[in-house]
Amino acid sequence: MSATPLPASPSHGPAPLRLGIVGLGTVGIGVVKIIQNHADLLAVRAGRPLQITAICARDRTRNRDADISGYAWVDSPAELALRDDVDVLVELVGGTEGAAREAIELALDHGKDVVTANKALLAVHGQALAERAERHGRTIRYEAAVAGGIPIIKAISESLAGNRISRVMGVMNGTCNYILTRMQSAGLPYETVFEEARQLGYLEADPTLDVGGIDASHKLAILASLAFGTRVAFDAVEIEGIERISIDDINRAADMGYRIKLLGVAQITARGLEQRMSPCLVPSDSPLGQLEGGTNMVVVEGDSVGQIVLRGAGAGEGPTASAVMSDVIELARGVRMPVFGQPAAGLAAPQPARTAIPAAYYLRLTLADKPGALAKIATLLGDAGISIDRMRQYGHTVGGSAPVLIVTHKTTPEAIHHAMELLPRTGVVEGDPIELRIEEV
Numbered sequence: 001m002s003a004t005p006l007p008a009s010p011s012h013g014p015a016p017l018r019l020g021i022v023g024l025g026t027v028g029i030g031v032v033k034i035i036q037n038h039a040d041l042l043a044v045r046a047g048r049p050l051q052i053t054a055i056c057a058r059d060r061t062r063n064r065d066a067d068i069s070g071y072a073w074v075d076s077p078a079e080l081a082l083r084d085d086v087d088v089l090v091e092l093v094g095g096t097e098g099a100a101r102e103a104i105e106l107a108l109d110h111g112k113d114v115v116t117a118n119k120a121l122l123a124v125h126g127q128a129l130a131e132r133a134e135r136h137g138r139t140i141r142y143e144a145a146v147a148g149g150i151p152i153i154k155a156i157s158e159s160l161a162g163n164r165i166s167r168v169m170g171v172m173n174g175t176c177n178y179i180l181t182r183m184q185s186a187g188l189p190y191e192t193v194f195e196e197a198r199q200l201g202y203l204e205a206d207p208t209l210d211v212g213g214i215d216a217s218h219k220l221a222i223l224a225s226l227a228f229g230t231r232v233a234f235d236a237v238e239i240e241g242i243e244r245i246s247i248d249d250i251n252r253a254a255d256m257g258y259r260i261k262l263l264g265v266a267q268i269t270a271r272g273l274e275q276r277m278s279p280c281l282v283p284s285d286s287p288l289g290q291l292e293g294g295t296n297m298v299v300v301e302g303d304s305v306g307q308i309v310l311r312g313a314g315a316g317e318g319p320t321a322s323a324v325m326s327d328v329i330e331l332a333r334g335v336r337m338p339v340f341g342q343p344a345a346g347l348a349a350p351q352p353a354r355t356a357i358p359a360a361y362y363l364r365l366t367l368a369d370k371p372g373a374l375a376k377i378a379t380l381l382g383d384a385g386i387s388i389d390r391m392r393q394y395g396h397t398v399g400g401s402a403p404v405l406i407v408t409h410k411t412t413p414e415a416i417h418h419a420m421e422l423l424p425r426t427g428v429v430e431g432d433p434i435e436l437r438i439e440e441v
């Protein structure tokens, strides 16, 4: 970390930090509002005024829910990145390519620091961008990119820097948690809940990134890099989204004392770096099980500190803008950290490993109403070395099939995947069976 002396203004006090904001959507307008509403407080904390000089979005005519008339409007992000009256580019557009990437690269090349909430860009191009920033003696800060308002980037890169971290896990996508919890608690259909998430500003521009687990995996890959000193390895995350989860799964898991969460786990084992993002069952009465709505929770385990749990709003205008402002204030103070907590050249290339740690599993099958159907399933699982802990059959449907839930004793992911491949071949399983890992948390 380095601290540079603050530039002096010729007339009175330290010179303002001049911000160019690209993207005036949920997060961008949130940032504008904080700067307008708390100008004096921010200036005291930052040691100098924060001044928005230029702004940019796609549609100049759109109503922005804030007075932006005092700022220079620029039509192109690249043009904004090059302006002489911009010290810091605040990129709040999103996306791995195009306008966001081009503006960030230009800003770094022209000696400007960058603040961004763009986890997708960092997960895919983080290493190259970190090297680029270092070449120009600049930095990229991205507290808002992971878990919205939760200060997890700072926690790992600064507050826990004295620890060897063994595991980072948690719920990192507000949209998915909102959908999974609200459907159950309010008894609302998926479409209604999805629209509510949109109104709350939680969704990515492409919401399949949310429900497909990709957004959360971007975040997990960034945290793994920071925690383990490895290059960001998004391609190596084992990803499964929540698309296969039905309201029946949510309700039946609840019947058995569990909640379904899109859970990410990154850990270093003797075999390498494991990173997985998948819907899992967690006990209803556990802290993760009780996480409602757009709330996120991140758990970090360090050798000296033990377990740290951070919980808070994972998405939305205010929480995300709050995280952006923490980065802006640090830059105004003259504090510059390497992008991933250490010089980019020293980040190790990780050895990706698939999850092998045993767990209990929840299986949901629809069985044909035939004599011996259940026996066939029990035999198949037994032959695969999987022992059944609990089983529950629900009433037969009109067509004569019955949903069956099985909770296994601890078994390996390999054994479960093998059994899942064999189940359709028994001739008694209808549709696609579902398997979900049960995490002890």
Ligand SMILES: NC(=O)C1=CN([C@@H]2O[C@H](COP(=O)(O)OP(=O)(O)OC[C@H]3O[C@@H](n4cnc5c(N)ncnc54)[C@H](OP(=O)(O)O)[C@@H]3O)[C@@H](O)[C@H]2O)C=CC1
Binding pocket: 022, 023, 024, 025, 026, 027, 028, 056, 057, 058, 059, 060, 062, 077, 091, 092, 093, 094, 095, 099, 117, 118, 119, 120, 144, 145, 146, 148, 201, 202, 203, 204, 205, 314, 315, 316, 317, 320
């Ligand atoms: N929403 C959230 O809760 C969170 C979002 N993030 C991240 O923050 C970033 C912004 O998200 P969010 O505010 O929700 O997104 P929005 O879709 O609400 O806003 C995106 C903004 O970018 C502008 N924009 C899009 N393309 C261009 C372009 N080519 N040139 C100039 N401006 C452009 C849009 O302009 P216009 O308004 O004219 O269409 C809009 O103002 C993303 O990286 C997202 O992943 C991170 C954490 C939480």
Ligand SMILES: N[C@@H](CCO)C(=O)O
Binding pocket: 145, 146, 147, 148, 172, 173, 174, 175, 176, 202, 203, 204, 210, 215, 314, 315, 316
């Ligand atoms: N779409 C993201 C925004 C916050 O990163 C979410 O739902 O968590």
